Amino acid sequence: MEHTTTDLTIAVRRQLVLSNLSTVASISEATRLSFPTVKKQLEQLIQAGEVFEHGFEDSRGGRPAKRYVYNEQFTHGLTLYVEKTVIRYRLIDCTGKTIDDGTQLILDADHLGALGAVLDRQLDQTSDVSAISLGVAAAVADGTIILAPEYPTFAHLDLKRWVESRTDRPAVIENDMNAAVYGYGHTHELSGDQSIVYIYLGKNGPGAGILINGQLIRGKTGFSGEISFLPLYDDSTFLDRITSERSAPTPAPLSDAALDALGRLVATFTATLNPHAIIFSDVDLVDAELEGIRHACQRHIPAAHTPDLLIGIWEEDYFAGLARRCVGLILESI
């Protein structure tokens, strides 16, 4: 029996990996495929070594269901993100779990050289990497760097193709804010049509990632989430009010000016998108400061409409987003 990768196989595989369902019945329900069909796909996957039988589910009054688990070691992925002076990377199994991590310093602002070095080294150490996801603090469109004040060597480069030809593996390039909000949204299992905004104040100007119905909002020119340009005051922008604040070493308690600016920022999103939650990063704020922001927001907007204000773990969310994208690539390319 030939292993022909079909839509059905992919659908079943996605349920095993992404939703970690483990019984035929649950996968059958989730995919709206019939029991025999799912079973047949699983048999093929077991033949190929992609899936293992793994004991039984607890019985609920009748014959207990067999439990199937995806072989995490079947293949691997590499996720990385590039900052101003360092590249951080994590090797993941094909379900997204971290297996190994590390960093690589960037010398003389040669981001491209450093990236190439990490890729070569990691792929040499681990042979069965079948996809790569890369995060950058830059505007990206279709794998090409549109605007990169941080990395001169990346300017106007088709980074996706560069990585793919250097590594001979499929790659995805993602903006940092988009990766973070995508990661947060998917690790926190947003139900259906929720929308969230992830705000990172950062060292080099703030940005926001927007997730609606599980989909990233990229905008007409990749400019979405460039909140530093928001005209929130007569003569100054959001960036103006925040930077005068953030010159002091973080974490310093927020000044009234910064609190007011953040309140207006939340109000702005509420009066436009009315999102379910707005996530701030642990790098910028601590939990106790959220109450002040909420209060500042309510000077402009009735309390009933205020979104939930939450703290996200920046690095984890960033990597979670990259991992999810990477696993998606892996599942497509098997």
Add this chain to the structure above:
Amino acid sequence: MEHTTTDLTIAVRRQLVLSNLSTVASISEATRLSFPTVKKQLEQLIQAGEVFEHGFEDSRGGRPAKRYVYNEQFTHGLTLYVEKTVIRYRLIDCTGKTIDDGTQLILDADHLGALGAVLDRQLDQTSDVSAISLGVAAAVADGTIILAPEYPTFAHLDLKRWVESRTDRPAVIENDMNAAVYGYGHTHELSGDQSIVYIYLGKNGPGAGILINGQLIRGKTGFSGEISFLPLYDDSTFLDRITSERSAPTPAPLSDAALDALGRLVATFTATLNPHAIIFSDVDLVDAELEGIRHACQRHIPAAHTPDLLIGIWEEDYFAGLARRCVGLILESI
């Protein structure tokens, strides 16, 4: 042969009505169904009187394709919207074309009474109305009126159920801004993942409708698009700057203050959603004024990212959105 309404029938019907495709080949391509399958469904629809054969397409070098058209008279729909002192309605055929229209004055702010009167009268005149769509300038969640400063008699009413039990037909209730942006988006054939914002300044406070990937953004509490609350200045909101303007009879040329406020509004959407286009209504602005707004926006945002600024015909867009929703209901209920 029994006429069993299946997913296939629905898919084919949608292409005929919503995308007005007319040949088997084009429908087959759009639905990704095979030629024989589409053909079979069409035969059943012809049997049922829902579809007619209608001559041939112009040949493109070979045998010309038969043209199939949906029977517009197969059933009808009723669309209406309620304003402060008047209800406007349009009777439509099942492809959305207007067949008849009219208005009903509202006496003593008895919006509910007037609505009931129109419904009774119209359904009495036209027997084969199989769905109703209703637009209101109020916050709606799931057919229930959440907040209705305009219509005291609607407050907290499950208007969808009220209409359905009064008329014995399926109904959909939609917010005015949402209907307008939905109508604009679908009459102007937005390609794929475009996003647009429709802005209406109105007599009773401005509002915006947001359409992303063809989907309406409703928000956590139905508060999305309540742009009057935007904090665009040190001590005043968008509403403040606009109303001082709009006390004069419209259309008066825009003052510098209003221009500045509108420029900031566009900048705000650009720095968050970065939409492809922002639509203003013909009730509020004329085409020549858009240039001033664009200019005002570029005081805050680089020109490359500015969305297209366009004028929409408010009443037509509003009705187009209602018609589209109504046709959707009709197609579901056949």
Add this chain to the structure above:
DNA sequence: TCGACTTATTAAACCAATTTAAAAAGTTAG
């Protein structure tokens, strides 16, 4: 006007997933 070419339609064979029914493997009440 004929013949080569294009494109659309029809008919028949085929196949893949669903449905149905029977068997297997548990649990629980008496």
Add this chain to the structure above:
DNA sequence: CTAACTTTTTAAATTGGTTTAATAAGTCGA
């Protein structure tokens, strides 16, 4: 400990769509 009941799994039959191939109906150039 057995009988009655649940729930999962397997096997067989059916269905409903696709694929393939043959046919029909046009265009265009010589």
